Amino acid sequence: MSKQQVVKVQQFDKDVPIEFFKLEDNIELFNFDYHYQCNFYQIYWFTKTQNSSQLIDFESYDITDDQVWVIYPGQMHNIDPTGIKGYLVSVNKDYFNRIIAQEFKQQKFRLHPPLWFELSKDKKALFNALMILFEEEWNTQKRTVVLEKYLSIYITHIQDLKELYQDNPLIDTRVLKLLELVEEHYTKPYHTSFYADKIALSVKRMNELVVKSTEITLNQHIQNRLLLEAKRLIGYSDLNIQEISAELGYSEVNYFNRFFKKQTGITPLVFRTNVKKVQ
Template sequence: MIIPDTPFNPASADFFGIYPLTRSLPELQDLSVRFTLFHIVWFTGESSSQYVIDFERYPIAADSLYCLGPWQVHRVSGEPAEGIRIIFSGDIYGDVVNDDVRWLFNPLVNDGVRLKADIVEPLRMLLRLMVRESSGAGETDMLKAYLKAFLLHLIRSGSGERISFGVDAARLMILFSLVDTHYRKERKVSFYASRIGLSPKRLNEILKMATGLTLTALLHYRLIIEARRQISYGKRNFKEIAFDLGFSEQAYFSRFFKKKTGQTPEAFRQQMFKLSKQSG
């Protein structure tokens, strides 16, 4: 599919764009831009490279697709891979998703979707419609309609399984939002359970069924992801990172980080520095 060389200017609240993976978008290095956008990455060919999402590696296969939210760090490791990326703002996301679709963008589940053969052509058709609209009139309501249909097809038929927990899905989305807001300071299960209107035990049961994690494990996961991000950017020292993440002492933070990752913060920063030099 030929994708027109349209500008990448995500300043507007209703930004929407489609770009080949081979096109460089240096503007995404600006974190104030990168961390406001949602991404759908569709790999169209096989590759020996890997897709790195939040510092974990995932395979790249033909017609595999990944949905990513703001604050997630992701890149292709190795040779450039064939595919496209759909990028859109949080405002558009809020207008097109429902509880089922939100699971596609769950930052705890990054295994992606292997598209079944019977769904590939309908998704390609919707993609062609989005490309034509975004490079032509660019009518926001039309783009939203196509994107919503794309995501509904994906959640219905992409993996062969429809993930839905009824009212529990809405509760978990509230939980993820609460964790994202308060994880630096609030580590008690009771804090989150009381705001959702559940007992700590019931909240843990629902979360374990959906993600395989307890709430404590989820909070630790969120802390480690943010710690890795801040360490890899290299702009703060370890003491500043520790205090920002709610640790009273740098030594406590360092022990926590090594226990969860198997590396000291220093070793992880050195590793990220070497990888950045290799990719540069």
């Protein structure tokens, strides 16, 4: 496997939707020569770091002690775990979405990734106790019903931490539905009226809600999602540009090339070359 390819990762056991790992005891899970793209959520609590950083969707982020990070399904992720201590809880996507629908009063996990939080000193003993509970259950019976309860408590307390990236506002649930629809349909050439119909609003009113909550229009959300997926495929797949264009719903590769250059200032082939140089 070349470094230009991404490793597609699934959870170990489809019957256990919540998994628990101590980072320092499971370094073999990470080969930092490659990028990983998981089909599940990952919640990292980094307890000890050493001038550490990670790459998420082409951006580098520093990691410091007592940060909690959420890596979303489909994100390109690369981390060297050498010298890092902490915990990883991986969660099936459907499971995670069901739990946060119940527990997250501010829906902080429903907007723009990546997302990370600062663990305050007064919360550290509580988080340590939760990790002990996770570890005990994981190393013994692995009962989903128990792990789910621990996860629900964990998520409830994470939402009380200081969010380091941005303060996501409490937004209209219809906007959350729209963002989910974008994730599901962004490769399809649907007009904005398709999305407006799904939440029983006019296009004008829909865009007013989206801009108020996220500061960009629905069309911009769709374009941003297309661009991110294009970067992932161009940088970390063996597909040629025409195949990528077709996969993203473009009838002609020239249309895709114009879209990509307009958004990034460079052609897809130049972007691929630049990514390979970095690798």
